[in-house]
Amino acid sequence: MKNSDLEAELKGLVMQTRSGNQQSYELLLARLTPFLRKAAGAQLSRFGRAQDAEDVVQESLIAIHLKLHTYDASQPFLAWIRAVTTHKMIDFLRRARIRATVSLDDENSFFEPADPTNPEAAIIARDLDILLKTLKPPAGDVVYALKVEGASVADVAKKFSLSESNVKVIVHRALEKLSRMVASKPEVTA
Amino acid sequence: MKTDELISLLTKAVPPRPIMPFSMLGILVMTASLVLTISALGLRPEFAVGILPYSFYFKTAFFVVCALITLVALRYAARPVVTPLWPQRAFLVLLAGLFIAVLYELSQSSLETLHETFMLNRVEVCLLSVTVYGALGAMVFGFYLRRFAPADPARAAGWMGLAAAVCGALGYSVHCQSDSALFILLAYGGPCLMITLMSRLFGERFLRW
Numbered sequence: 001m002k003n004s005d006l007e008a009e010l011k012g013l014v015m016q017t018r019s020g021n022q023q024s025y026e027l028l029l030a031r032l033t034p035f036l037r038k039a040a041g042a043q044l045s046r047f048g049r050a051q052d053a054e055d056v057v058q059e060s061l062i063a064i065h066l067k068l069h070t071y072d073a074s075q076p077f078l079a080w081i082r083a084v085t086t087h088k089m090i091d092f093l094r095r096a097r098i099r100a101t102v103s104l105d106d107e108n109s110f111f112e113p114a115d116p117t118n119p120e121a122a123i124i125a126r127d128l129d130i131l132l133k134t135l136k137p138p139a140g141d142v143v144y145a146l147k148v149e150g151a152s153v154a155d156v157a158k159k160f161s162l163s164e165s166n167v168k169v170i171v172h173r174a175l176e177k178l179s180r181m182v183a184s185k186p187e188v189t190a
Numbered sequence: 191m192k193t194d195e196l197i198s199l200l201t202k203a204v205p206p207r208p209i210m211p212f213s214m215l216g217i218l219v220m221t222a223s224l225v226l227t228i229s230a231l232g233l234r235p236e237f238a239v240g241i242l243p244y245s246f247y248f249k250t251a252f253f254v255v256c257a258l259i260t261l262v263a264l265r266y267a268a269r270p271v272v273t274p275l276w277p278q279r280a281f282l283v284l285l286a287g288l289f290i291a292v293l294y295e296l297s298q299s300s301l302e303t304l305h306e307t308f309m310l311n312r313v314e315v316c317l318l319s320v321t322v323y324g325a326l327g328a329m330v331f332g333f334y335l336r337r338f339a340p341a342d343p344a345r346a347a348g349w350m351g352l353a354a355a356v357c358g359a360l361g362y363s364v365h366c367q368s369d370s371a372l373f374i375l376l377a378y379g380g381p382c383l384m385i386t387l388m389s390r391l392f393g394e395r396f397l398r399w
Contacts, residue, residue: 054193067270130272
């Protein structure tokens with residue numbers, strides 16, 4: 001199923017749930033569960049805790065039940081689901097006293113291009129867009145061109161009328177700032 | 191418990207919804223501080239005559255705009271997704287305007303006049319009142335905010351404290367006879383800043399979900 005179809009289906013179910021339709025709500029949770037299970041399993045397996053995925057799924061479902069009113073209908077529903085699931089994952093890791101870090105040496109993996117066949121591609125692209133907009137222009141565009149589009153330093157320098165050394169400095173500072181932003185969560189810095 | 195059983199349990203009722211929007215909560219806190227102020231301290235004398243200086247309207251407008259911006263920021267901060275930055279920037283612009291007004295006032299007034307502004311208007315009553323209103327308001331906001339899902343609980347707690355303090359300050363301002371920008375910055379701004387920092391420090395754990 002295409003990401004846009006899934007988004008439209010789930011959004012429709014949410015709107016019906018808000019109108020008081022219990023059957024739509026049951027269908028919504030049933031449709032979300034495999035999605036949550038896959039996301040939780042994939043994330044927890046990085047920390048060797050794949051067996052706890054079902055616990056995280058159940059906590060996410062309870063959080064969805066209690067906090068569904070915080071979803072803004074003008075925004076993608078899958079982005080909201082991802083935010084809730086990520087929060088529950090971080091909570092679980094905090095309780096399990098697991099510290100997670102990501103290496104800054106491999107800068108290229110920080111902005112791995114989204115796989116278009118991945119249902120989360122739209123959400124990743126949106127979150128990335130929001131992150132890059134926090135940078136002072138043209139840093140966001142420079143980082144995107146260099147790290148996501150894969151342009152060379154020379155091409156980026158020519159495009160933005162900058163020297164090559166200036167481009168490298170801008171990218172280095174931007175990635176430092178973004179790393180600090182990501183690392184601002186106390187226990188999990190992944 | 192199996193996940194299917196949990197889904198059956200959760201779907202026995204539709205998801206809960208909050209009782210009222212944050213703006214209504216802000217109005218309630220402001221009204222409570224207004225009622226307390228009038229009961230304990232009374233209105234400023236100009237109300238009896240019915241002629242208020244323009245500076246009072248500017249002060250009131252400043253607090254109303256502050257309250258609106260902080261309540262909007264709180265509404266965004268209460269959600270689990272990334273929040274837009276425009277409320278924060280709008281608030282900083284408002285603060286910058288206040289600082290410019292303060293600089294203008296300092297350039298136009300003598301030290302004696304400024305001293306009188308603080309001494310004659312019982313700055314200690316203002317500091318205490320805004321602090322108490324802000325603290326009580328922050329508690330009310332805090333219990334309500336626990337129904338939400340802030341992406342960053344510390345940030346949400348900060349906005350919660352600031353919104354509560356500004357709403358409380360708005361209620362108190364009907365008694366306060368000083369409309370001086372410097373007075374607003376120090377006598378109102380000081381307690382608001384303190385409540386914001388305290389909320390951010392201690393409210394974060396309270397708002398974890």
